[in-house]
Amino acid sequence: EPEVTQTPSHQVTQMGQEVILRCVPISNHLYFYWYRQILGQKVEFLVSFYNNEISEKSEIFDDQFSVERPDGSNFTLKIRSTKLEDSAMYFCASLRDFLIDTQYFGPGTRLTVL
């Protein structure tokens, strides 16, 4: 069964460094998402991406964050200058048909900012 994959599974970085989290969505899906989950808290929406542009973003998704689909298969989340509070599990999700389908989630990347 097709699945969403994410790399790396765990990323450790120093505060102020840039990180790029990578996702490979399911191949025939058209909608792409990033969510995050701080330890012990709810899963929170960050951004949605459709037709090569951001379609919706949350208040969390400020100028430090950016997304890109560079080659038609990968979907990346970049954090330009990481903060301690960016430490969380980051989930990528993809969706084929917005009207009827559920979002399919990847296994997540655990980001630890020291």
Add this chain to the structure above:
Amino acid sequence: KQEVTQIPAALSVPEGENLVLNCSFTDSAIYNLQWFRQDPGKGLTSLLLIQSSQREQTSGRLNASLDKSSGRSTLYIAASQPGDSATYLCARLKGGSEKLVFGKGTKLTVNP
């Protein structure tokens, strides 16, 4: 504020018991309501999706219901098994928005 609340936060039951997990949401203008399972350190696995026009969905031992007027959904698990132990999340999708809004989850432990 668009809130999704899940009660109880944790539940421990003996194997074989039938159980109900509850989810409430503040905005009745939902597009759909979804239930997910999350195992420790893992991603989210979709269990059931209920469109706003539907009242319930069933998959195997799982049945989810939706009552928009009262802002509630329930997930019923029949004949629970130790393998059902996980955190169960509900999430609602509001019309006109692409973002899923999640509850904090119910951590279920099924004891052999």
